[in-house]
Amino acid sequence: SQQGEEDPQALSIQEGENATMNCSYKTSINNLQWYRQNSGRGLVHLILIRSNEREKHSGRLRVTLDTSKKSSSLLITASRAADTASYFCATDARGNNDMRFGAGTRLTVKP
Amino acid sequence: EAQVTQNPRYLITVTGKKLTVTCSQNMNHEYMSWYRQDPGLGLRQIYYSMNVEVTDKGDVPEGYKVSRKEKRNFPLILESPSPNQTSLYFCASSLLAGTGYGEQYFGPGTRLTVT
Numbered sequence: 001s002q003q004g005e006e007d008p009q010a011l012s013i014q015e016g017e018n019a020t021m022n023c024s025y026k027t028s029i030n031n032l033q034w035y036r037q038n039s040g041r042g043l044v045h046l047i048l049i050r051s052n053e054r055e056k057h058s059g060r061l062r063v064t065l066d067t068s069k070k071s072s073s074l075l076i077t078a079s080r081a082a083d084t085a086s087y088f089c090a091t092d093a094r095g096n097n098d099m100r101f102g103a104g105t106r107l108t109v110k111p
Numbered sequence: 112e113a114q115v116t117q118n119p120r121y122l123i124t125v126t127g128k129k130l131t132v133t134c135s136q137n138m139n140h141e142y143m144s145w146y147r148q149d150p151g152l153g154l155r156q157i158y159y160s161m162n163v164e165v166t167d168k169g170d171v172p173e174g175y176k177v178s179r180k181e182k183r184n185f186p187l188i189l190e191s192p193s194p195n196q197t198s199l200y201f202c203a204s205s206l207l208a209g210t211g212y213g214e215q216y217f218g219p220g221t222r223l224t225v226t
Contacts, residue, residue: 040199043217044217045215048214088153092212097161098156098167100170101146
């Protein structure tokens with residue numbers, strides 16, 4: 001079963017706008033990671049946030065983590081057409097060695 | 112260049128014909144994992160390995176086998192493939208970073224079709 005669930009399933013915006021994707025999970029975690037996947041290709045790591053962190057930035061990416069609500073959000077600012085991809089959150093649960101991915105958010109950025 | 116390689120990239124086979132998908136990483140990572148990706152289901156973990164000779168089942172291990180005889184290699188074996196194993200498969204590796212896993216590096220994927 002999936003640990004993370006992304007919301008929304010699909011998002012379409014204009015270039016220059018911000019995109020926000022959310023991830024909810026079920027159990028206590030060690031880390032939460034966000035990945036990007038261009039159509040049919042391997043996933044690329046974007047950012048990792050540890051359970052004791054609340055916010056992290058990397059370039060145009062901002063990730064927040066709320067462990068009390070078991071949720072995370074990924075914000076992409078000033079989006080570009082090249083940001084068009086699917087975005088996945090992944091968690092490794094505390095006391096468990098496996099990795100769980102959500103079903104992903106499909107982001108389309110229109111030029 | 113740090114990378115995870117998978118072979119073959121594409122494979123069409125028939126039901127029951129044993130096959131192996133190879134995975135190799137050159138980053139000396141302890142952790143390796145196999146996932147399958149199906150439309151609408153995201154990635155589901157098949158098997159993972161914390162180190163040489165240490166493997167464990169993920170979410171969907173039925174019909175698959177793995178081995179970890181060397182740190183760099185983690186082959187996925189389908190002893191008797193069935194059509195429901197038609198999928199896109201990814202291998203990944205990462206360091207074990209204290210508590211939890213670090214960034215995972217993914218291979219390019221193997222698209223398997225079982226007829």
